[in-house]
Amino acid sequence: MSSSANAEHVASYYAATANPAPERHALAGDIECEVCVVGAGFTGISSALHLAEQGHEVVVLEAARVGFGASGRNGGQIVNSYSRDMDVIEAKYGTETARALGDMAFEGNRIIRERIRQYALACDLKNGNLFAACNRKQLEGLREHKSLWERFGNRELELLEGEACQREVGSERYTGALVDHSGGHLHPLNLVLGQAAAFESLGGVIHEQSPVTGVRHGETVTLTTPRGSVRARRVVMAGNAYLQGVLPELEGKSMPCGTQIVTTEPLPDALRRELIPNDMAVEDCNYLLDYYRFTADGRLLYGGGVNYGGQDPTDISAVIRPKMLKTFPQLADVRIDYAWSGNFLMTLNRLPQFGRLNANVYYAQGYSGHGVTCSHLAGRLIAEVMRGDSERFDAFAGLPHLPFPGGRLLRVPLSALGAWYYATRDRLGW
Template identity: 45%
Template sequence: MFGLKKTAETREHTGSYYAASANWQTAYPRLENDIEADVVVVGGGFTGVNTAVELVEKGYDVVLLEANRISWGASGRNGGQVIGGIGHDPERFEKQIGAAGVKAIYRMGIAARDIIRERVEKYGIDCDLTWGYCDVALKPRHLKQFAEWRDFEKEIGNPHEYRLLDRDELKEYVNSDAYLGGLMNTANGHVHPLNLCIGEARAAERGGARIFEQSRVQEIVQGQRVRVRTDEGSVLAKKVVLAGNAYMGGLIPKLATRVLPSNSSVVATAPLPESMAQQLMPGNVAVCDPRTALDYFRLSADRRMLFGGLSNYTGLEPKDLEGTIRRKMEKVFPELTGIPIDYGWSGQMGIGLNRMPQLGRLADNIAYIQAYSGHGVAPTHMMAKITADMIDGKPDDFDIFSRIPHWPFPGGKYLRRPALAVGMAYFKVKDVL
């Protein structure tokens, strides 16, 4: 497609602001031997790392295998927005999960953010966790939707206040003329995601987990005990959790057909003068608009504007990533015209056809978790918890998600991306109109 290119990948972190400002560089060994464990977790992002944390806290012997570096994929590249809720419209699946299942999903969506809060406090993780979030309206119908959303959060028992803001009230938090108003809450927030994930990996390691990087899984041999083979070693385990999401590749063809890696991109400006940062973002909140290909932005702890978007189903990034996002950013904040951009990067998020996380079992002793559809920082933590609970003999919440049906993307390997790209283009046009 014109104006797009493939994202360059290496086995080290991408050239992001997060990688440049990480508290420490992980250097876990490569798996080079044949070892054994109670549970082997495949994937070192939020899902896999937090599954390991949950399991070691329960006393399990855990091995975590990561093909590159801890938090190398979406977990270490995203916009750092901590948003509650899990998936979209679980009522669609009431026939499969019952009214109690729908209610449970809303309960878990509210509690997901609390897991992050508690984990950061328990393990003293330095990750700039900050509470405060604004959804912003571009059209009058967005304000109507926000009012309905506010009422719905109260209806499902969310204890946090969601406050509808008019144009002037919004400027107390986000000082831009681009928006008609917003919906403010302190239930959601923002975080340095790479520092959160590597801090959680250290917590897992302190609990006894053995972590191996640069150890891509090549084969999974099923049996009463499962053997997970890497290039140079293997793990023989009683249980396996597959948590590679958009970066699992073709390891398990059945899972690959049900998740579509989709691109999103972020830039980070040079640090802003304190007066400018306070002028533009007086509330220091995370921000998102309601469009299909949305803008999202926030300030970093050192006062950089982190501005992201350009979500698309091609899996490609703009050839001029920084210039493309700069134009979007300056529409929101003309004051940033000419401010240098120090970092620009892209990554893949796992999209599911029905926009619900995919949890299930390939066998009695092999579980999988994938497809957060761009909404994973908090839900990953809850999915990790309920998967660990399932392994520990408490499967009720896991089984709710496992009963939700998930379908392969239509069009097969070669046509599914063009078909979905056309679909996204349709919704982009609807957003404009």
């Protein structure tokens, strides 16, 4: 969450094309509720909606606007699994943990699609995403990736090599690709806005412009805001990269990271068919990856790069445009209409952090770039915990939450050094 007073959405393509949504009043005065959710992004709204469907009385506190953070700024790609896949999980944490997390690896995707159908959410859903290999080593990695995901139940995968890949992406950069036909892409801000409206239709309450400034733990938890307070029997902390200063006990175990996105002017139909003929979302296999797709109105949305610590570059277009032109040199004369950045939260082991601070305070965060799907899974698991079924939540909560080497002072330079090493390996094809 951000603590900025009266913060509005950044000037992104998503904000410019968002569906109408009301401005929710800031919390004024002292109230009580059964469950208070802190943060109105995907994690918070998914949790709130699942809980409201179970009949809980839920209040959501949001420091800015619904979807203000990563949930309303990301690439809009529905990517399955986690930032570290099941083979890594199995090697580090054992077969039982890998099986438990693997059984949930594709569930966030299904939840998103269930929500869209159930509540008729208008969010420009399209099917299919593609992982593009920049060299032979990455292509072999995709071959292994396909076998791994098929082992855990995804049967909608297709490996492409050579010309077959170039028929899907009109770029000379790639040697092959893995298509996940079960994936997809959408307008993320409209997805979270639609779910917020669904939550309110069930009696839920959202207070925007209500940053949490203090938390007092106890049998009843008290959350203070600039103009009021909430006393709740249970609390869900769901601010992710925008929760800085509220939960200092977690901050050393995660790090905000910035990523940048641009969106072009609308492109002609013929050019779009040349670039991505089947309108899938694409991401490459580099450590510092590029990702792109077409919007509903025919713009190329292109993102990439990571700023450790979450600082914004001075000129976002100057950072992203060269990446876009390396992939698609035919766009040299195309205008950039929107450019923005936002923060996601990265963990040291690149796995999400779910857990409890006390018996009645839960948290879910740190998706490390895979938040669109995993945040929706988090909401379902939090609702399961609150009805007394903690097995699946605890499969995540049992993962170690590791501090970054060097603490808050050195985590940024050390992470940047590690990223430089892996980016160099990508360029050399190691």
